[in-house]
Amino acid sequence: xxxxxxxRTAGMSIAGSAMLSSLQESVFASPAPxxxxxxxxxxxxxxxxxxxxxxxxxxxxxxxxxxxxxxxxMGWDRAPQYAANTNPDLVAALVRECLNAGAKTVKVxxxxxxxxxxxxxxSQVEASAHDAGADVSHIRETxxxxxxxxxxxxxxxxxxxxxxEADKTINVPIAKHHSLCRVTLGxxxxxxxxxxxxxxxxxxxTQKIVDIDRAILPSLTIVDAxxxxxxxxxxxxNLAHVKTTRSLIMSPCTLSADYTALNLFGLSPxxxxxxxxxxxxxxxKYDLRSLNVKKVRLA
Amino acid sequence: MxxxxxxxxxxxxxxxxxxxFLIARYPYTGNVExxxxxxxxxxxxxxxxxxxxxxxxxxxPGFLILALTPFLGRFFCGWICPLGTTxxxxxxxxGSPSNRTSQRWEKLRYLKFAILxxxxxxALFSVNVxxxxxxxxxxxxxxxxxxYPFATLLxxxxxxxxxxxPFLEDAAYFLHDPFKAFIMPETQAHHQGLFWILLFFGLILxxxxxxxxxxxxxxxxxxxxxxxxxxxxxxERLVGxxxxxxxxxxxxxxxxxxxxxxxxxxxKVECIDCFNCGAVCPPKVKAIxxxxxxxxxxxxxDYSRRQLxxxxxxxxxxxGLLNLGLTNRESGDRQVRxxxxxxxDRFADKCIRCLECVRICKSNGxxxxxxxxxxxFEELWLPVAVMREGYCEYNCxxxxxxxxxxxxxxxxxxxxxxxxxxxxxxxxNICIPFAQNTDCIVCEEHCPxxxxxxxxxxxxxxxxxGAKKHVKYPYVIKExxxxxxxxxxxxxxxxxxxxxxxxxxxKRAGATQVSxxxxxxx
Numbered sequence: 001x002x003x004x005x006x007x008r009t010a011g012m013s014i015a016g017s018a019m020l021s022s023l024q025e026s027v028f029a030s031p032a033p034x035x036x037x038x039x040x041x042x043x044x045x046x047x048x049x050x051x052x053x054x055x056x057x058x059x060x061x062x063x064x065x066x067x068x069x070x071x072x073x074m075g076w077d078r079a080p081q082y083a084a085n086t087n088p089d090l091v092a093a094l095v096r097e098c099l100n101a102g103a104k105t106v107k108v109x110x111x112x113x114x115x116x117x118x119x120x121x122x123s124q125v126e127a128s129a130h131d132a133g134a135d136v137s138h139i140r141e142t143x144x145x146x147x148x149x150x151x152x153x154x155x156x157x158x159x160x161x162x163x164x165e166a167d168k169t170i171n172v173p174i175a176k177h178h179s180l181c182r183v184t185l186g187x188x189x190x191x192x193x194x195x196x197x198x199x200x201x202x203x204x205x206t207q208k209i210v211d212i213d214r215a216i217l218p219s220l221t222i223v224d225a226x227x228x229x230x231x232x233x234x235x236x237x238n239l240a241h242v243k244t245t246r247s248l249i250m251s252p253c254t255l256s257a258d259y260t261a262l263n264l265f266g267l268s269p270x271x272x273x274x275x276x277x278x279x280x281x282x283x284x285k286y287d288l289r290s291l292n293v294k295k296v297r298l299a
Numbered sequence: 300m301x302x303x304x305x306x307x308x309x310x311x312x313x314x315x316x317x318x319x320f321l322i323a324r325y326p327y328t329g330n331v332e333x334x335x336x337x338x339x340x341x342x343x344x345x346x347x348x349x350x351x352x353x354x355x356x357x358x359x360p361g362f363l364i365l366a367l368t369p370f371l372g373r374f375f376c377g378w379i380c381p382l383g384t385t386x387x388x389x390x391x392x393x394g395s396p397s398n399r400t401s402q403r404w405e406k407l408r409y410l411k412f413a414i415l416x417x418x419x420x421x422a423l424f425s426v427n428v429x430x431x432x433x434x435x436x437x438x439x440x441x442x443x444x445x446x447y448p449f450a451t452l453l454x455x456x457x458x459x460x461x462x463x464x465p466f467l468e469d470a471a472y473f474l475h476d477p478f479k480a481f482i483m484p485e486t487q488a489h490h491q492g493l494f495w496i497l498l499f500f501g502l503i504l505x506x507x508x509x510x511x512x513x514x515x516x517x518x519x520x521x522x523x524x525x526x527x528x529x530x531x532x533x534x535e536r537l538v539g540x541x542x543x544x545x546x547x548x549x550x551x552x553x554x555x556x557x558x559x560x561x562x563x564x565x566x567k568v569e570c571i572d573c574f575n576c577g578a579v580c581p582p583k584v585k586a587i588x589x590x591x592x593x594x595x596x597x598x599x600x601d602y603s604r605r606q607l608x609x610x611x612x613x614x615x616x617x618x619g620l621l622n623l624g625l626t627n628r629e630s631g632d633r634q635v636r637x638x639x640x641x642x643x644d645r646f647a648d649k650c651i652r653c654l655e656c657v658r659i660c661k662s663n664g665x666x667x668x669x670x671x672x673x674x675x676f677e678e679l680w681l682p683v684a685v686m687r688e689g690y691c692e693y694n695c696x697x698x699x700x701x702x703x704x705x706x707x708x709x710x711x712x713x714x715x716x717x718x719x720x721x722x723x724x725x726x727x728n729i730c731i732p733f734a735q736n737t738d739c740i741v742c743e744e745h746c747p748x749x750x751x752x753x754x755x756x757x758x759x760x761x762x763x764x765g766a767k768k769h770v771k772y773p774y775v776i777k778e779x780x781x782x783x784x785x786x787x788x789x790x791x792x793x794x795x796x797x798x799x800x801x802x803x804x805x806k807r808a809g810a811t812q813v814s815x816x817x818x819x820x821x
Contacts (some may be wrong), residue, residue, distance in 0.1 A: 077692065115325070115665075117326075142462060197498055237749040
């Protein structure tokens with residue numbers, strides 16, 4: 001090998017290794033997205049942006065031209081500070097993210113417990129989501145279709161058509177205390193797309209809710225924990241029970257999101273029958289014992 | 300010309316009434332008072348005075364009508380009253396017979412004075428009958444219970460049914476959504492006692508088949524009261540020399556107020572200023588003019604002394620009979636009245652059964668309904684909270700704000716949230732946890748008080764297969780319960796609920812109360 005060859009080979013190998021390393025960076029350097037992103041210490045829109053960044057942006061969930069349903073909790077005639085409904089700023093930011101990612105329409109609705117006009121207005125979700133460009137509509141009783149779910153107890157249940165027909169669905173519960181099921185999170189929030197006499201679901205609740213949830217799991221679950229309700233839930237009404245935690249938990253797997261969100265209340269999965277039942281019935285996308293939770297604390 | 304103006308004004312007042320009716324819903328600002336028109340009733344000032352022997356300024360619209368009537372006559376009936384306008388429309392649709400055919404009913408005219416006398420006597424003894432017969436109250440009742448729900452049925456259901464047809468879906472929703480947003484946001488209303496209110500309202504309109512303005516001529520106590528004030532009215536109809544006595548004005552008179560044999564005179568007690576007489580007077584003749592006279596002639600009221608004595612006696616007899624019935628304490632425990640309602644006797648005295656509270660409630664919790672007779676006649680059509688079908692919305696205090704007579708006092712929201720309408724009781728025989736040892740507590744979930752009035756204790760039970768499980772058994776804290784009834788509405792049982800609200804612990808406005816500790820939640 002003469003000097004020229006040496007230089008050529010050396011140069012090529014250096015260039016090659018440089019290229020290879022850059023190639024390696026683009027292919028292997030970005031780590032696999034986490035199962036759950038848990039962001040703390042920010043305003044709702046910042047929390048959402050930070051969580052989405054962990055998953056590589058909203059484009060990872062939404063394709064151009066998708067019809068997206070965003071299902072917040074606005075079931076109660078309560079103002080946002082009472083933490084009975086999903087944070088309106090979070091819903092607005094989420095609607096914008098969806099539209100920016102190319103969604104054709106973003107539909108926002110909830111089957112409320114109190115008077116729907118009052119709930120939509122007082123939760124402030126209607127106004128803020130509408131301003132962000134969402135199609136906010138009231139539930140039309142004629143638009144429920146009977147979905148076969150083949151559960152242990154429930155065999156079929158009416159589900160809102162817009163939810164079933166959407167390309168992507170994003171479930172945005174607020175983390176709240178709930179006497180019957182200890183806490184209400186993503187699995188419980190899906191009741192807002194269920195028709196019929198929902199009171200009937202409340203005995204043998206855990207089995208029934210899992211029966212239906214199995215068939216209608218959303219594309220993405222975002223637990224709003226900007227404010228959480230620690231007692232007197234799910235209606236609340238006393239500001240002393242509201243804890244401002246300025247957090248958000250996001251996962252493509254509803255059960256993983258709920259599982260992680262139990263930490264907000266200092267609960268273990270053993271305390272919450274719904275989570276137990278859902279685990280038993282295999283609603284998790286990931287192994288919950290080795291869940292990859294990416295915790296981010298904003299400055 | 301003036302008859303045409305009158306027709307336009309009639310339609311405008313009817314539209315104004317409908318407008319006020321439509322704005323009586325959530326969200327209600329109160330910038331325009333939805334009950335304003337109802338207070339135009341000329342009967343309200345009279346009966347309010349009989350009740351309190353004082354004059355209340357909130358009834359200024361009614362006083363305004365009363366003040367103008369001695370000069371103008373029954374212009375209220377001809378120009379303003381929306382029931383009168385509807386009756387005119389019904390007359391057109393049904394085709395009323397001419398005054399000649401209906402002449403034989405003229406002798407019934409005295410009835411309205413008899414009714415007025417009767418209602419006055421009963422009112423002096425604190426039995427409210429006049430409210431049922433107040434024309435504005437009748438009209439509002441008809442709107443609330445019959446016409447508006449029927450309009451919802453026709454429009455809403457038609458469009459929603461059309462929306463079920465795939466290729467019509469978008470078009471139907473396109474029409475439906477703005478309609479829902481601006482005109483009729485409520486879901487289909489269903490009211491109890493529909494049949495009787497429909498019959499009452501339908502009968503008044505149906506009587507147009509007997510004669511024009513049958514109700515106004517013969518039955519309406521407001522018409523009678525205004526007629527009494529119009530005996531010397533100063534705005535008169537004058538018939539000139541040119542009159543050939545063609546009798547056209549006589550046959551066209553809505554009220555048959557032009558005597559058959561004497562077209563030169565007007566019965567001032569009956570005339571409602573419709574000006575049809577001038578309009579039908581042949582153009583070549585034009586003998587009829589209207590003008591002021593400072594020395595008006597007098598028309599006597601068509602009500603003899605003998606009739607007065609008879610009706611007074613009959614009223615006293617009725618009074619006795621109405622009070623003879625047994626008032627069984629058991630029958631009253633579910634008659635929950637709206638928050639802010641006066642104590643029951645005063646409430647029944649003041650309420651005119653216009654159902655404006657029922658109307659505005661439909662846009663919220665939808666619990667208020669017209670009541671039935673349980674043990675006392677006066678209970679009929681008072682607002683009653685039927686909690687199984689609807690509940691009192693925790694953040695709503697609108698019923699008191701639209702009550703025209705303050706039978707329901709306007710409470711501030713904070714006050715209303717502390718005012719118990721009643722108290723919830725569990726029926727443990729059917730309540731799911733007690734009857735089946737299974738969790739449910741939907742009632743507890745919905746309970747809206749800042750410290751839940753429904754709590755539960757967890758007890759261990761043994762299941763059929765011998766395993767142990769924990770079940771939540773709910774109970775009510777009397778001091779926290781405001782009787783809003785959402786527990787009863789949302790109870791998942793079929794039919795009768797496992798929890799229900801009774802009048803126990805109710806706090807009526809203006810009643811003497813044992814002082815209670817202030818709410819820790821302000």
